[in-house]
Amino acid sequence: MTVIEGDADGGITRDSDPARAPDPASVDSPEPETGVDWPAALALYAAAVAAAIVGVIGVAAGGSSDVILGLVPTAFTGGVLCGAIVARANPELALRLGAWRWRTVALCLPAVAVAGSVVALAAFGLLPGNWHLPFAAAALLGIGLSGRLLVLVARDAYIGAAIDRKRAAAAGWTWHHSGTHVGMLGLGLGLLAVAAFVTVNRGQPPIRMLFAASLCVAFGWKPTVSIPKPGGDAVMLSPLPGMAYERGELRAYEAGLVFEPKLIPSYRRFVRWDRITGVGLTEQKLVLERRFRPDIRCDRSKINDPESVLRALETWDCAPRQPTV
Known part of the structure; x- marks a missing residue:
């Protein structure tokens, strides 16, 4: 097939090389390039877990408020140091965590355990006053949010190591969102x-x-509003002026789609081809249907050659299933 590369403005240009783009999942031992995000995320997560556990132990042991307030910051600092040391000494840990399917569940288990311990202590009368709910909520939020950040950083590091180096995308374009924004609609509801x-x-x-x-x-129901003009044209209004509601960059590889968000800080996401149930092109949209997730809808007018993109996506989608990142 003809390999298609994305140009700088999100359009599509052709390359005469007929070779297939290599499978990003075929990298046996990708070299980690984690930067500062990985040590910072692991240090924050370790600190949150350590502070929550020490706080629960201090309350269960009957420690005074002064003792607990002295132990928790110490545990937090120790967690930061230990997490940073482990991250620096084992950068490949980011790749293993990023490739693990149950990473989010595993990293959230300490939050559930700490919150459950707090509720149990309150039930046995070992937690004075009505502090069990704020304590449990703080543990859930602290460990949960830092764990989610750690998952995103590890996944981004794995995707970068497996795809970025000498990997040619079969197709690439800028994703201008078109149609209903399910996430914003869900937030509103x-x-x-x-x-x-x-x-x-x-x-x-x-x-x-x-x-x-x-x-x-x-905003979720209609991210952009079209106001007709007397000459037959229309003025498009968006709640995000100057951005034209540009979600980010999409790159198609043999293993699946890589999405690089425009907004920073943010991290790349990966969609395997077995999660894509259909690819279609309408008069206004390029639609990629996903299993159990909202469809990816792209504004067709922002893609220079949407038919070529569609052919490339259909070719990869029909390719034999390969191990994916």
């Missing part, structure tokens, strides 16, 4: 549910939350 709960319990609706929810629902 979630805020509406919270606002309804607050209204029922307090008898007074939270006006600011309802306003934010309405904006999220409106």
Whole structure:
């Protein structure tokens, strides 16, 4: 097939080399290039876990508030140092974690364990006052958010090591979102549910939350608004001026799609071809249907040669299944 490369402005240019792009998953021993993100993320996660565990042990042992307030910062500092040392000494750990399917679940287990311990201590009367809920919430948020950050950093490092080096994409283009934004719509509906709960319990609706929810629902339902002009043209309005709602860059490899978000800080994501159930081209959109996830909808007008992109995607999608990142 003809290999297709993405140019700088997100369009498509042809290359006469008929060779197939190498499978990024065929890299047996990718060399890690983690930078500073990996040590920082691992240090933060280790610190959050250490501080939460020491805090629970201190409460269970009947320590005073002064003792606990002295131990928790010490444990946090020790966790930072240990995490940074481990990350520097074992950079390949990022690749193993990034390739592990259950990485998110595993890293969230300490948060569940600490929160469960706090609730158990409160049930046995070992946690004074009504501090069990804030304590458990802090443990869940601290460990959960730092664990999620660690997962994203490790996954990004693995994708970079497996694909970035001397790997040619079969197709590449800039993803300008087209159609409903499911994530923003879900956020708006979630805020509406919270606002309804607050209204029922307090008898007074939270006006600011309802306003934010309405904006999220409106933006998620129609990210751009088309206003017709008398000459037949239309003016496109977007809540993100100057960005034309550009989500990022999409690159198609034999193993799947790599998405590089535009907004920073953010990390690359990977979609395997077995998660793509269909690829289609309409008058306005390039649509990649995904199993159990929202479809990827790209603005066709922002792609110079959408038919070539479609042919390249269909070719890779029909290729024999290979081990993927």
